[in-house]
Amino acid sequence: MKNRVTELFEIDYPIVMGGMAWAGTAKLAAAVSNAGGLGVIGSGAMRAEQLRDEIEKIKSLTNKPFGVNIMLASPYVEELLETVVEEKVPVVTFGAGNPTKFIQKLKEHGIKVAVVVASDSLAKLVERAGADTVVAEGMESGGHIGEVSTIVLVNKVARSVKIPVIAAGGIADGRAMAAAFALGAEGIQMGTRFLATVESEVHENYKKRILSASIRDTVVTGAKLGHPARVLKTPFARQVCDLEVKSPEEAEMILVGSLKRAVIDGDIDSGSFMAGQVCGLIEDVPTVKELIERIMKEFFETVEKLCREVISC
Ligand SMILES: Cc1cc2nc3c(=O)[nH]c(=O)nc-3n(C[C@H](O)[C@H](O)[C@H](O)COP(=O)(O)O)c2cc1C
Numbered sequence: 001m002k003n004r005v006t007e008l009f010e011i012d013y014p015i016v017m018g019g020m021a022w023a024g025t026a027k028l029a030a031a032v033s034n035a036g037g038l039g040v041i042g043s044g045a046m047r048a049e050q051l052r053d054e055i056e057k058i059k060s061l062t063n064k065p066f067g068v069n070i071m072l073a074s075p076y077v078e079e080l081l082e083t084v085v086e087e088k089v090p091v092v093t094f095g096a097g098n099p100t101k102f103i104q105k106l107k108e109h110g111i112k113v114a115v116v117v118a119s120d121s122l123a124k125l126v127e128r129a130g131a132d133t134v135v136a137e138g139m140e141s142g143g144h145i146g147e148v149s150t151i152v153l154v155n156k157v158a159r160s161v162k163i164p165v166i167a168a169g170g171i172a173d174g175r176a177m178a179a180a181f182a183l184g185a186e187g188i189q190m191g192t193r194f195l196a197t198v199e200s201e202v203h204e205n206y207k208k209r210i211l212s213a214s215i216r217d218t219v220v221t222g223a224k225l226g227h228p229a230r231v232l233k234t235p236f237a238r239q240v241c242d243l244e245v246k247s248p249e250e251a252e253m254i255l256v257g258s259l260k261r262a263v264i265d266g267d268i269d270s271g272s273f274m275a276g277q278v279c280g281l282i283e284d285v286p287t288v289k290e291l292i293e294r295i296m297k298e299f300f301e302t303v304e305k306l307c308r309e310v311i312s313c
Pocket of ligand 1 (some may be wrong): 018019021023070071096116137141142168170171189190193277278
């Protein structure tokens with residue numbers, strides 16, 4: 001498939017792996033890139049040297065383009081940026097904030113820049129600052145979220161900017177990809193779906209929980225603390241929500257390291273299992289290649305079916 005997103009990233013399919021702290025390892029990202037999508041290393045709270053190791057690892061696993069996600073909430077943004085420039089990383093995706101002051105420097109080094117946005121105003125701002133594309137991420141997503149749903153956000157952002165829009169939040173199959181394209185997106189980004197794949201290195205408990213979750217089994221923690229995140233509904237998530245009201249300091253304290261405890265230890269009692277509402281649509285653990293091929297096949301079938309059977313065009 002050829003469109004502005006595949007041409008921008010020099011990939012076969014307009015399918016991007018969402019940056020995921022702890023879960024977005026070089027191994028999973030390489031599998032996505034090798035399958036024709038854009039694999040992205042989640043740098044999360046890494047220091048420069050840890051990121052360099054992951055970049056070296058992905059370079060040993062694929063010769064296809066890949067990206068690094070930088071969370072703007074990280075205290076190490078500057079050193080991570082130096083590392084991606086030194087390592088000549090093809091693509092940087094920014095999450096959780098406004099990266100306008102960093103965009104030009106990356107572009108001067110030939111790095112393509114994608115920015116995750118939760119509003120049309122930020123989309124316009126980063127377009128003016130030189131971003132190559134925006135990822136419009138709706139609030140059904142796993143991880144840190146904004147306030148607007150994917151269907152409204154993608155529609156609005158696609159009408160507001162000229163650069164290509166990638167849709168994220170609630171997408172796990174070719175039908176949702178077709179819906180996103182109908183709204184004006186030219187690519188999709190997925191997080192939760194990639195967690196339940198063979199190459200994903202999250203703990204088995206994490207994969208099992210995603211497989212058994214229904215579409216109503218997520219909850220937003222941290223909203224009252226100013227950093228809302230969608231996670232699986234566990235007793236720990238409920239405890240966080242209760243503490244946010246009774247004792248915000250304690251809530252902050254128990255959240256520290258909680259994503260790591262879920263991803264690495266599969267710790268049901270004190271881990272934050274970040275996942276989107278789309279977990280209720282995930283029923284198997286395919287390889288990344290099987291998944292991407294399945295999504296593309298279903299995407300084309302859906303578009304064709306709509307045309308042939310639904311609207312008789
Ligand atoms: C476990 C997990 C960790 C995440 N960590 C990050 C992150 O570090 N940086 C970021 O920009 N987005 C992060 N996200 C959001 C994803 O990149 C992606 O945009 C989101 O998962 C898309 O929604 P979906 O889960 O419905 O596919 C995370 C999501 C999950 C599920």
